[in-house]
C-alpha cells in the first residue's frame with residue numbers, strides 16, 4: 001500500500017509539513033499549489049527537499065476551470081496548463097489533478113469536454129505528464145464521478161484518467177458501488193477523506209469539516225472496497241481540509257492520518273470480499289472484556305487523601321505489589337492501585353499531573369495479539385521493565401502519556417494477582433460496587449478526534465453521537481467510545497473556565513477526570529457510602545421537581561433519589577441512576593452508576609446540573625457566584 005497525504009492537510013511551513021509527513025511514515029505527498037507558491041523555494045529545490053525526506057510527489061493539484069470553455073478562455077487555459085506542466089517537470093512529478101470547472105463561462109457538453117481533455121492529453125504527453133480529472137461535488141457541469149468517468153472514457157487518451165475523491169462521491173450520496181464498473185487502470189489517483197454528518201453547503205462542508213477516514217460518518221470503507229475491486233493499485237492519499245488540523249500539531253495530525261489509512265485498509269480486507277489488500281498482516285480488533293485495574297500515581301504525602309476517598313467509597317486495602325510501593329484496594333472485583341513510587345514512570349506522571357490515573361489495565365481475549373495490533377496501528381510501545389519473577393505485561397501509551405496495560409485470562413498474565421501481588425486475606429465489606437462502568441478522560445477539544453480514532457482503531461469499538469454539555473462557563477463536547485466492557489467518555493474542553501477546561505489547565509494536560517463505578521443497587525450503595533463519610537455531591541431541589549415531571553416518575557422514587565442525591569435518566573433501552581462525589585483537589589471525582597435494562601448512555605442530560613453543583617461545591621459557602 002502506497003500512502004500519501006496532501007500538504008493542505010497539515011499545519012506549518014512547507015518544511016515543517018514535510019518533516020511531519022515523513023516522520024509519520026507516508027510514502028508521498030500531494031503538493032497543493034498554494035503551499036508551493038507560499039514557500040520561498042524554487043520548484044527544483046522543493047522537488048529535492050521532498051526526495052531528501054524519502055518522499056515522492058504523488059500529485060500536483062489543483063488545476064482549476066479547464067474544460068468546456070469558449071474562446072478566448074479556452075486558449076488561456078491551455079497556456080496556463082503549459083506553464084504548470086513546465087513547473088511540474090521541475091518539481092519532478094508526473095500527475096496533475098484537474099478538478100471540474102466552476103467557471104461561469106463553462107459550457108458543458110460531454111463531447112466538448114472530452115475533446116478538451118484529449119487535446120490536454122497531447123500537451124501533457126509532450127511533457128511526460130498524466131492528467132487526472134476529478135468531479136468536484138459542486139462542479140458546474142460535472143459533479144459526479146460517473147460523469148467525470150464518461151468524459152475521460154470519451155477523451156480516450158492514455159495520458160488522461162480519472163481521479164476519485166471519497167468526499168465528493170459520498171458527500172453527494174452517490175452510490176460508491178458504481179465505481180466497480182470503472183477499469184482500475186483508468187483510475188489515476190484516489191483521494192480519501194471522511195466528514196461528520198452535518199447538513200450544510202457542500203463546498204463549505206468540504207473545505208472546513210473533512211477529517212480522517214474513521215473520524216467522520218461517511219462510508220469510506222465501502223468506497224474503498226469498490227476501489228479495490230477495480231484493481232486500482234496506486235497511492236491512497238489523504239486530502240483533508242479541516243480548520244482544526246490546519247491549526248493542529250503537524251506531527252500528531254500526520255500520525256493520525258497514517259493510522260487512519262492502516263485501519264481503513266484493515267477494515268476493507270476484513271469486510272470483503274476483495275482481492276488481497278497490500279498491507280502486512282496483523283491481528284483483528286477484539287472487544288475489551290473489562291477494566292481489570294486502574295492505577296493512581298501519587299506521593300507518600302498525597303496518598304492518605306486518596307486512600308481515605310477510596311475507603312469512603314467502600315474499598316479496603318487488600319494487598320501490595322511484591323517489589324514496588326504500590327498498594328491494592330479492592331471491593332467486589334474492582335481493583336484500584338495506589339502507586340507512591342518516588343522514581344520511574346509513576347513518579348513522572350505525578351510530577352506532571354499531580355495525583356492522577358497513570359495506568360489503566362484492560363482485560364482482552366489475547367493481550368499479545370492486541371499489543372501487536374496496537375503497534376501496527378502506530379501506538380507507542382511502553383515496554384515493561386519487570387523484575388525477575390514478575391510478569392512482562394505488554395503496554396502502550398494512551399491519553400496524556402498514561403499507560404494502557406493489556407491482560408488476558410489465557411496466558412500467564414491471568415496470574416497477575418498471585419504473581420505480582422501479595423494479597424492480604426481480609427474480608428472486604430464493600431459498598432456494593434461491582435465494576436468500572438466507564439471513565440472520563442478530559443482533554444483539549446482538538447485532541448478528541450485523535451483519541452477517538454485511537455480507541456476505535458485498536459479495539460473493536462463504537463462511537464456514540466457526540467453530545468454538547470453546557471457548563472455555566474462554556475461548552476464541553478463529550479464523545480463516548482465503547483468496546484465491550486470498556487466505556488470511555490472523551491470530554492473536550494474548548495473554554496478554559498469550564499470545569500473540564502480548568503481540569504486540563506490545572507493538571508497540565510489530558511488525563512482521567514472521573515471514574516464511574518457500577519452498582520447493582522444504587523440506593524443500598526448510597527446508604528453504605530453515607531455511613532462511610534463519602535463526600536456526596538448535593539443536587540438541588542429544582543432538579544428533582546423537573547425530573548419527576550419530565551419522566552412522570554413515581555413520587556416515592558423521586559423522594560428516595562432526592563434524599564440520596566441520585567440523578568436519573570432513561571432511553572429507549574432502560575433506566576439509569578447516578579450519583580457523584582464532590583470534586584477533589586485538582587477537579588477529579590468519582591461517580592456511581594446503576595444501569596437497568598439496556599440503557600446505553602452516560603446521563604448526559606444531567607451533566608449541566610452536575611457541573612453546576614460541582615462548581616457551587618468548589619466555592620466557599622456564602623461567596624458570590626461570580
Ligand SMILES: O=C(O)c1ccc(O)c(O)c1
Pocket residue numbers: 061062097099134136165191206207239
Ligand atoms: O475545494 C476545492 O476546491 C478542491 C480542490 C481540489 C480537490 O481535490 C478537492 O477535492 C477540492
Ligand SMILES: [Mg+2]
Pocket residue numbers: 134165191239
Ligand atoms: Mg479532491
